[in-house]
Amino acid sequence: MKTRIHLGDDNITLHIRQLRKEDSSTYKLQASLLSTRQELSEHVRLDVYERLTKPKIALSLSSNDNGTCLINATCSVEQIRENVTYNWIPLGQRTKASSEGIILSIRWKPGDPDQYTCIARNPVSNSSYTIFASKLCAGKTSRMSLKLLVVILSSIFSLLFVLN
Numbered sequence: 001m002k003t004r005i006h007l008g009d010d011n012i013t014l015h016i017r018q019l020r021k022e023d024s025s026t027y028k029l030q031a032s033l034l035s036t037r038q039e040l041s042e043h044v045r046l047d048v049y050e051r052l053t054k055p056k057i058a059l060s061l062s063s064n065d066n067g068t069c070l071i072n073a074t075c076s077v078e079q080i081r082e083n084v085t086y087n088w089i090p091l092g093q094r095t096k097a098s099s100e101g102i103i104l105s106i107r108w109k110p111g112d113p114d115q116y117t118c119i120a121r122n123p124v125s126n127s128s129y130t131i132f133a134s135k136l137c138a139g140k141t142s143r144m145s146l147k148l149l150v151v152i153l154s155s156i157f158s159l160l161f162v163l164n
Contacts, residue, residue, distance in 0.1 A: 004016060004017045023046060026046075027046060028044075047123070049122050050079050050122075051125040052125045052126065054128075055129040057074065057129055057131060058073070059071065059074075060072040067109055068109045069107070071136060072104070073131060074104075075088070079122075083123060085100075086100070086119070086121075087121075088100075088101075088116055088118050089119060090115070090116050091115040104118070110134070113133075114134045115130055115132055115133075116130065116133065118130075
């Protein structure tokens, strides 16, 4: 049976197999120089990170009277959130900025940038998930557009009735 930790043939290199999150710690390295019998000591920090899984997105949608869809999207990965950073990046010609953090809050209407990507990063990996505002808001904005159309048509019929 091979041990997880062993010293290399050069007597300098330490090998740790199958690293686990629990192996994260500060280790003390001690060495003795044979020629001078001098003892050397150094503390070395080892941090073990997991590869990130695909982020999960939690959504909250609503709409207001002017046909704007309100989107609140929360991005998260299943792993321990230690040393994980999140960014929301809108993709499109008219977009200028990204949003740092797990929450994206936008007011979206047809013609606005459609694609928003959450990127989760840690020191060893990154993972992303993309949402499309037009798909999320399809029912929300079309209902508002329908209400607006009804109001406009009612106004036109009323105007025609008054003019006759």
